[in-house]
Amino acid sequence: MPDSSSSPLLRRRLRQGRDRLATALITAGGIGVIAAVMAIGVFLAVEVLPLFWPDASGESSLSLSSLWLPQPYPGLDEPVYRWQPALPEGDPGPRFSLAPLAWGTLEAAAWALAIAVPLALGAAAHSALFMSRRLRAHLKPTLELMEALPGVVIGFLAGLVLAPWLERHLGLGLTLLLLLPPGVVLGGALWSRLPGRLRQRLPLGWSALWLVPWLLLLWALAAWLAPWLEGWWFGGDLRTWLAAHLGLDYASRNAIIVGMAMGFAVMPTIYALAEDALSGVPKSLGEGALALGATRWQTLWRVVLPAAAPGVFSAVMIGAGRAVGETMIVLIASGNTALMNLNPLDGLRSMAASIAIELPEAAPGGSHYRLLLLAALLLFLFTFLVNTLAEVIRTRLRRRYRRLGDTA
Amino acid sequence: MSWTWRRPGRARLPRGEGPWAWLAAGSISLSLLLLALLLVLLAARGLGHFWPSDVAQLTLSDGRTLAGRAVKQTPLPDSEGEERLYRTGNRDLDGDIWTWVPVADIATEAYPADLVVLERRRWGDFIGRLVAWMPAEGERLEGAAAWEALRARMADHERQREAIARLRDRVLLPLAGELEGRGADPKAARALSEVEARMRAMHEAMAGDLVVMESADGRRIRLPVEEIVRARHPNDMGVGAKLIAWGDGVWRFLSEGPRSGNVEGGVWPAIFGTVLMVMLMSLLVTPFGVLAAVYLNEVAHQGRMTRLVRIGVRNLAGVPSIVYGVFGLGVFVYGLGGRLDQWFFEESLPSPTFGTGGLLWASLTLALLTLPVVIVATEEGLSRIPDRQREGALALGATRLEMLSRVVLPMAAPAMLTGMILAVARAAGEVAPLMLVGVAKLAPQVPLDGDFPFLHLERKFMHLGYHIFDTAFHSNDVQAAMPLVYATALLLVLVILVLNLTAIFLRHHLRSRHGGLSRL
Numbered sequence: 001m002p003d004s005s006s007s008p009l010l011r012r013r014l015r016q017g018r019d020r021l022a023t024a025l026i027t028a029g030g031i032g033v034i035a036a037v038m039a040i041g042v043f044l045a046v047e048v049l050p051l052f053w054p055d056a057s058g059e060s061s062l063s064l065s066s067l068w069l070p071q072p073y074p075g076l077d078e079p080v081y082r083w084q085p086a087l088p089e090g091d092p093g094p095r096f097s098l099a100p101l102a103w104g105t106l107e108a109a110a111w112a113l114a115i116a117v118p119l120a121l122g123a124a125a126h127s128a129l130f131m132s133r134r135l136r137a138h139l140k141p142t143l144e145l146m147e148a149l150p151g152v153v154i155g156f157l158a159g160l161v162l163a164p165w166l167e168r169h170l171g172l173g174l175t176l177l178l179l180l181p182p183g184v185v186l187g188g189a190l191w192s193r194l195p196g197r198l199r200q201r202l203p204l205g206w207s208a209l210w211l212v213p214w215l216l217l218l219w220a221l222a223a224w225l226a227p228w229l230e231g232w233w234f235g236g237d238l239r240t241w242l243a244a245h246l247g248l249d250y251a252s253r254n255a256i257i258v259g260m261a262m263g264f265a266v267m268p269t270i271y272a273l274a275e276d277a278l279s280g281v282p283k284s285l286g287e288g289a290l291a292l293g294a295t296r297w298q299t300l301w302r303v304v305l306p307a308a309a310p311g312v313f314s315a316v317m318i319g320a321g322r323a324v325g326e327t328m329i330v331l332i333a334s335g336n337t338a339l340m341n342l343n344p345l346d347g348l349r350s351m352a353a354s355i356a357i358e359l360p361e362a363a364p365g366g367s368h369y370r371l372l373l374l375a376a377l378l379l380f381l382f383t384f385l386v387n388t389l390a391e392v393i394r395t396r397l398r399r400r401y402r403r404l405g406d407t408a
Numbered sequence: 409m410s411w412t413w414r415r416p417g418r419a420r421l422p423r424g425e426g427p428w429a430w431l432a433a434g435s436i437s438l439s440l441l442l443l444a445l446l447l448v449l450l451a452a453r454g455l456g457h458f459w460p461s462d463v464a465q466l467t468l469s470d471g472r473t474l475a476g477r478a479v480k481q482t483p484l485p486d487s488e489g490e491e492r493l494y495r496t497g498n499r500d501l502d503g504d505i506w507t508w509v510p511v512a513d514i515a516t517e518a519y520p521a522d523l524v525v526l527e528r529r530r531w532g533d534f535i536g537r538l539v540a541w542m543p544a545e546g547e548r549l550e551g552a553a554a555w556e557a558l559r560a561r562m563a564d565h566e567r568q569r570e571a572i573a574r575l576r577d578r579v580l581l582p583l584a585g586e587l588e589g590r591g592a593d594p595k596a597a598r599a600l601s602e603v604e605a606r607m608r609a610m611h612e613a614m615a616g617d618l619v620v621m622e623s624a625d626g627r628r629i630r631l632p633v634e635e636i637v638r639a640r641h642p643n644d645m646g647v648g649a650k651l652i653a654w655g656d657g658v659w660r661f662l663s664e665g666p667r668s669g670n671v672e673g674g675v676w677p678a679i680f681g682t683v684l685m686v687m688l689m690s691l692l693v694t695p696f697g698v699l700a701a702v703y704l705n706e707v708a709h710q711g712r713m714t715r716l717v718r719i720g721v722r723n724l725a726g727v728p729s730i731v732y733g734v735f736g737l738g739v740f741v742y743g744l745g746g747r748l749d750q751w752f753f754e755e756s757l758p759s760p761t762f763g764t765g766g767l768l769w770a771s772l773t774l775a776l777l778t779l780p781v782v783i784v785a786t787e788e789g790l791s792r793i794p795d796r797q798r799e800g801a802l803a804l805g806a807t808r809l810e811m812l813s814r815v816v817l818p819m820a821a822p823a824m825l826t827g828m829i830l831a832v833a834r835a836a837g838e839v840a841p842l843m844l845v846g847v848a849k850l851a852p853q854v855p856l857d858g859d860f861p862f863l864h865l866e867r868k869f870m871h872l873g874y875h876i877f878d879t880a881f882h883s884n885d886v887q888a889a890m891p892l893v894y895a896t897a898l899l900l901v902l903v904i905l906v907l908n909l910t911a912i913f914l915r916h917h918l919r920s921r922h923g924g925l926s927r928l
Contacts, residue, residue, distance in 0.1 A: 023707060030703020033696045034717060035726055037779055040735045042453060043909070047738060059414030122435030131436075139436075141912050146443050148908045152873045153897045156880050157446060160890065168482075181431060188430030204425070205432070205852035212444075267439060289440035297425045318726060325728020325839035328873075332881065352730045357845050359734065360765075364742050375735040380727055387723035395719075 002108035036108070041384070044377040051370045052254050083338040083349070085358060085368050096371055102378075104348035108330050109323035110337040111344065112260025116323075117316055119263070120270035124312075129300050132205030139208065142184075147268035155332035158261030163333065169237045170250075171230035175222040183218040187211060205371055242345070252348045253335035256362035258348070261329045270319035275395065277311025278304060282404045307404070311397045321383040321390075327352040359391040409696075454898030457891035458657030460642040460650050463523045463535055464494070465624055466509065474507055475523055475535050475624035479887075497525070497533035497886075498623055505532055506773035519643045524555075526621070526631070527638040529667065533568060534631070536623040542630075544616030547732060561633055565614055572610050579603050585724055597868070606746020621814070660891050661895055666850065671879070671889045675896055681767075681847075681869035681904075686832050689778065694828050695774070697782025698817075706785070706792040706812060718787075725780035733841030737772030741765055741845055767844030768865035773845045774838060778831035785830060789918065790816065790833045824916040833907035837900065839873035847874040847884070872900045 083100045123143075127136050168172050191207075192197065202210050234241035242248045281304045289299040305312070327350075335347030336357065355372050360368040465475045484491050492508045494842035499505050526534040541554035548555050583600045617633040640653065664674035700721075708714045745762040753762065762768070779920055801811040839847075848868035876896050883889045 015807050015810070015882060019809040022809040022812075026703050026707050028700060029696070029699040030707065033700040034704075034721060035781065038720065038730065038774060039739075040724075040776075043739055044731075062503070104584070111744060119439055122432035122441055126432035126436050130425075130433065140441075140444070141909075143439070144910055144912065145905055146439070148837065148904055149446075149832055150873055150900060152837070152839045152876050153901055154446075156897060157449070157875055158892060159888070160880055160893075161449070180434070185427040185430050186436030187425065187434075188425075203431075207430075207433040208436040209441065211433055212441050215434070215437055215441055262862075264439075271439075288557045295425050297429045301428075320673070321726050325730065327728065327730045328877065331840075332877065352728055352840070355730050355734060355839050359737060359844055364738075371521055373734060373738070376731045380731045383727050384723055385733075387726040388719060390720045391722060400548075 001058045032121040041377075041380055043374055044380060046369055047267035048377050051367065051374065059066040083253045084352070085362075085371075088103055091347040097184070098351075098365070098371070098375065098378075101349060101351045101354055101375060102341045103340045104330075104334070104338065105324055105350040105352070105379075107255055107348050108258045108262060108334065108350050109320055111255050111349030112326075113316070113320055114264035115259050116267040116270055116319055120267045120315075120319070121312065122276055123267075124274035124278055124315075125272050125300055125305075126208065129304070130204055130297050131208060132203070135208065140275070143268045143271055146273070147265075151265060151326055152332070154261050154265050158257055158329065158333040159253055162260065163257045166257065167252050169226070171234070172223055172226040173236060173300045175208070175226040175229050176219065179214070179218055179222045179225070183221070184215070185210065187214045198242055247346050248343050251335055251337070251344045253333050254346055255344045255348050255355070257336070258330055258334045259344075261333050262323050262326055265326065266323050267328060269322055270305075270315045273315030273318060273394075274308075274312045275313060277308040277394075280398070280399060281307045287403065305402075308397070310344055314393040314397075317386050321386045325352055325379050325383055328357050331356055351379055424701075450898045450901060451893060453894035455658070455895070457895055458654045458661065460525070460640055460645065460653045462519050462643050463525060465518050465523060466494075466514050468509065469513045469515050473507075473625045477506060479506075481511070485747050495533075498531075500531040500534075501623055501627055501629060505885070508720060521641060521644040523624075523641065523897065524573055524644055525640050526619070526636050526643055527640075528631070529635050529868050532624075532672065534621060534629075535587070536896060539620040539622045539628065540619065542618040547768065558633070558639060561617055562636065567615055572607055575603065575607055575610075609647050630867040649786075662899075664846045666875075670861060670894065671883050671885060673828040675872065675875060675892075675899070676869040678872045678875040679804055679898070679899075682836060684870045685767060685774070685869060685871065686835050688767065688831055689774045689835050692771060692775040693778050693782055693831055694824065695791055697779050697827060697831075698786050698824055700779070700788035701783045701790060702812065702817075705787050706808075706816065721780050721783050725784065728778055728840075729838050730840045730844075732773055732777040733844035734775070736769055736841060736845040737765075740772055742768040745769065762866050765844065765868060766866040767846060767869050770842055770846040770869070773841050774835040777838065777841060778835050781831045781834060782824075785827025786820065786824050789820040789826070792823070792918075793819050810812070822914055826914045826918065829907055829911040829914065833904050833911065837873060837904050839871070839877060842871055842874055849874075870897075872896055872903075876900065 083097055087094065127139060131139070193201065194202070230236060230238055239250050242250065278300075285303050285307060286299050289303040290296070294302065330348075330350045331353040334349065335355065336349045336353055337347035338349040338354075339346055355376055358368070359372050362372060424627050461477055463475055463477055463850070465473065469475050474494065474496055476494035479493045479495050481490050481492045483489075489510060489512050491508050494507045494515075495505055496507045522537055523536050524534075524536060530533060538554055538558065540552065541549040541557045543557070543561070578598070580603050581598060583603065615632065618630045619633060619636075620630055622628050642650075645653065662673045662679065663676050664819060665677050666675065702888060704714060704718060704721075708717075738876065742762065743759065745764065745766075748762040749760055797819065798811055799814055801815045802808075808816070832842045834887035846868050848870060850870065876893055878890045880886065880893045
């Protein structure tokens with residue numbers, strides 16, 4: 001019978017045809033989706049290019065040097081950096097210098113890293129080497145949740161709660177900064193003098209939890225010490241002292257506030273990646289060092305950290321990428337003044353915040369619009385390169401660990 | 409470190425680790441402490457706002473009297489002593505709702521039971537005493553009888569408002585839509601004007617009643633009753649009654665729209681906008697993300713090129729969200745939207761329809777932003793499925809499509825779900841790109857309603873995150889807006905925490921199920 005012999009063949013053909021079609025569709029779709037995502041860079045580059053083309057008069061409206069070098073403006077004695085896209089009427093043309101924005105971006109990121117990196121690396125070292133397994137299993141998701149906190153909430157708390165608080169309690173802030181590290185070390189010293197039974201109740205592996213009340217105690221101590229310190233050292237008021245002796249202005253929303261808020265936001269990212277790198281080091285290495293009589297900290301410092309250094313470095317770089325691009329925190333907590341100075345107590349304006357504020361108002365196709373797109377392109381290139389470098393380092397490292405693990 | 413941490417003569421375990429180990433432990437406790445402080449602050453301020461706390465009546469040493477709720481206390485500048493900030497309400501009488509009082513000037517402080525707090529549609533709260541009830545018809549009442557009459561009338565108004573809203577939704581709007589669709593139809597037009605007249609009559613029936621109120625310092629004011637939303641005697645309420653009032657406050661925060669420049673009322677449109685936008689986004693992102701992941705992991709030749717693409721996709725997750733916003737504005741809004749307007753909505757130009765930020769463009773932008781998240785999570789799930797599963801299916805004669813759709817994808821389903829939830833959690837908290845592609849401070853119409861085509865993709869929408877930003881930084885009285893900002897921030901954080909916890913739980917579940925399986 002022709003039916004019974006041809007139908008399985010036909011069915012097979014049909015199935016194979018369908019399979020080929022589906023494979024082609026998946027390939028086309030996959031490549032399409034990936035191309036669409038990658039198109040971001042291309043779009044930005046294409047939109048930015050006309051900025052540097054010569055216009056009808058043969059003169060390019062902007063050149064690289066006008067964006068990055070100080071410019072002479074009428075009414076000012078010497079060339080300066082200015083970002084003033086919209087001026088009141090009667091002023092000569094807008095002033096476009098990207099230097100203050102780049103400076104603000106990097107300054108904010110630098111302060112954020114200055115706060116996040118020590119915290120994150122300390123936390124990673126502690127949880128990779130000292131912490132009890134049970135606590136670690138709970139801690140990692142907790143810090144992951146911290147990573148997911150939206151920037152607008154952190155920024156709101158930084159701008160409307162932390163900034164006014166620090167403005168009123170600048171002395172307390174400084175005292176805390178001075179008191180907390182030695183206070184924690186003192187806590188450790190006291191702990192090692194505790195009677196053995198009590199010390200077993202408070203094992204080092206759980207110190208992340210039982211140090212919290214100790215920190216609160218230190219906080220109270222700092223609150224008690226702060227007026228005394230301010231009176232004795234800074235003549236009663238730290239802010240007036242800063243203004244008089246160092247010539248530092250204090251803006252309520254300043255680089256330090258941004259750094260604290262963004263450091264808090266970036267810290268979990270760096271922690272997670274650095275902890276992965278540290279705990280990924282083959283156990284045999286650390287155990288060898290411990291067996292030779294090293295303390296756990298010596299093991300970390302001399303054996304584990306050198307082995308994991310590229311991974312830790314890539315964690316810091318990914319953190320830097322996040323800090324450079326974070327928008328809402330800087331937008332809310334920085335005051336958005338395009339200043340270029342080294343004073344950490346003054347405001348700043350970052351590229352991301354400028355884009356968020358100015359782009360909706362900029363006319364599409366104009367130089368202001370294209371300049372903001374150039375800022376976006378710079379952000380894109382910077383984060384993409386930094387992340388790619390970090391990823392390459394991490395892939396290499398993972399291969400190295402596998403080799404080390406095999407030989408052990 | 410050369411100095412040791414051992415007690416002299418004791419060298420047994422555990423040995424001292426030196427100061428650095430303690431600094432490391434301290435840094436992790438400090439992070440936990442800060443996280444806990446942040447959450448507690450949000451919860452306390454956000455939820456505390458709805459508690460009807462007692463209202464104090466103060467007599468000052470200079471003879472002034474005022475009534476209000478204490479908000480905070482700070483040291484006086486340049487002198488000893490402290491001053492306290494009271495929220496005294498009565499913006500229409502005083503021009504301001506705040507009063508600073510030096511603590512030393514307070515002569516007496518009392519909590520009389522007859523103080524009334526009225527929540528009004530305009531001008532914010534009124535704090536004072538009820539003097540008299542003056543209905544449009546009927547006799548003037550005073551004292552406790554006036555209070556009873558006011559409460560009864562307000563319950564009545566509540567029912568009337570519900571009836572009007574029902575009439576508008578069920579009768580008026582369909583009729584108006586019908587008229588628009590069919591042109592002039594005398595019968596429908598007559599029905600419409602009848603309904604409108606009925607609604608006007610109901611509104612008029614509500615107007616006309618007045619209450620005479622007296623502020624703490626004795627100024628009298630007449631207030632129309634339809635302006636009043638709630639009337640309470642907070643000092644006369646027990647804990648149970650306050651709890652009920654608190655629950656009512658939380659519910660109204662979640663279910664009502666904002667009033668008086670977003671400083672009062674609720675956040676319902678923002679919740680609705682956030683959820684709708686995120687749902688649209690996950691509809692867009694999940695199929696495309698899974699498609700790309702399946703291509704990368706199952707179809708593409710696993711060579712150098714694929715590895716590079718994989719790294720590239722992974723890195724796109726680290727590109728700042730504002731860059732995606734710029735892309736969305738340039739390509740979707742100005743590019744695609746402008747083109748769509750020229751083709752289909754030429755009659756309404758130059759006012760743009762799709763050529764301005766809107767729901768569709770926002771969802772598309774966020775879908776692009778979260779695409780790497782979905783791709784990475786799905787790929788991780790796919791790579792956890794051992795090759796013997798695929799080989800078994802192929803050996804039994806399945807084609808690749810059948811192998812994918814019957815074996816591989818079902819096994820990877822939890823990973824896809826995890827990716828989707830992570831994408832939603834990320835998208836719900838993003839604000840910066842939305843500021844460029846379609847979020848609004850106040851969107852009078854939600855993007856979903858009974859008018860054809862029901863879902864209005866071109867409309868602007870409200871968003872919880874942007875609501876926080878806007879209310880906290882662009883409202884006229886930031887101090888008055890703070891409690892609502894706290895409550896909104898708490899809500900957003902809770903939503904995101906729940907989503908992330910679900911993702912963490914799913915991933916954990918997935919790992920324990922496929923944990924033993926490896927690719928080799």
